[in-house]
Amino acid sequence: MKKSINFKEISVHDTPDRSPGFLLWHVSTAWRGSIEIMLKSMSLTHPQFVILATLGWLTRKGDRVTQALIGKMAGLDPNTVSQIIRGLEQKELIMREKSSDGRAKNPILTMKGSDILKRALPAVETKDTEFFHTLTAEEKECMISIFQKLIPKNAEIAE
Numbered sequence: 001m002k003k004s005i006n007f008k009e010i011s012v013h014d015t016p017d018r019s020p021g022f023l024l025w026h027v028s029t030a031w032r033g034s035i036e037i038m039l040k041s042m043s044l045t046h047p048q049f050v051i052l053a054t055l056g057w058l059t060r061k062g063d064r065v066t067q068a069l070i071g072k073m074a075g076l077d078p079n080t081v082s083q084i085i086r087g088l089e090q091k092e093l094i095m096r097e098k099s100s101d102g103r104a105k106n107p108i109l110t111m112k113g114s115d116i117l118k119r120a121l122p123a124v125e126t127k128d129t130e131f132f133h134t135l136t137a138e139e140k141e142c143m144i145s146i147f148q149k150l151i152p153k154n155a156e157i158a159e
Contacts, residue, residue, distance in 0.1 A: 031131050038127050042120055043091070049120055050074050051084045052093060055107055056117045064099065064106040075151075088113070 013019045036046050044052070054074045058065045071081035085107055088094045093113035096105035109117065132140060 031128075034127050034131055035124055038123055039120065042116060042123075044116070044120060045087075047076070047080070047084050048088055048093075049124065050076075051081065051088060052109070052113060052117050053121055053124075055094065056109055056114070056121075059108060064097075064108075066099075066104055067107060070107065 011019075013022075016022045032046060035049075039046055039049050051070060051074060054070050055065070058069065058073065067081050067085060068078060070085075071078050074081065076084075085094060085096070089096065091112075092110055093116060094107050095110055096107050098104075099106050132143075135143065
């Protein structure tokens, strides 16, 4: 015999469309899907794009960076970052140079990686604009402020 669940007993929300987590799931799934379709045409996965863009941002002034710093800014664990970087190396979009102490390798964009980032980043930003077009400028600023509050305190977001 099936027993129905009384959601009023187990949920603080009257309906799923009042659940911030459920709504965030739907919004993020729709947004990511639109980005992934576009990136596929450039032979990039979304995580690969995130690492490329993060690396490009962190090294824009010629600084050397570690995989750990890239992972911290991208919000990804070290193992995931390492796997993504290996894939980007195989595609010849990045290379790793030995650090001055020889213990670590510093990822850098190759010319091919720079070229694809120069195409991919504007394309992603165009998709963002299309996705969020129904929001007013004030609503977008409010959303950005809310997202910034929700980022874990130990996350490193480069200025």
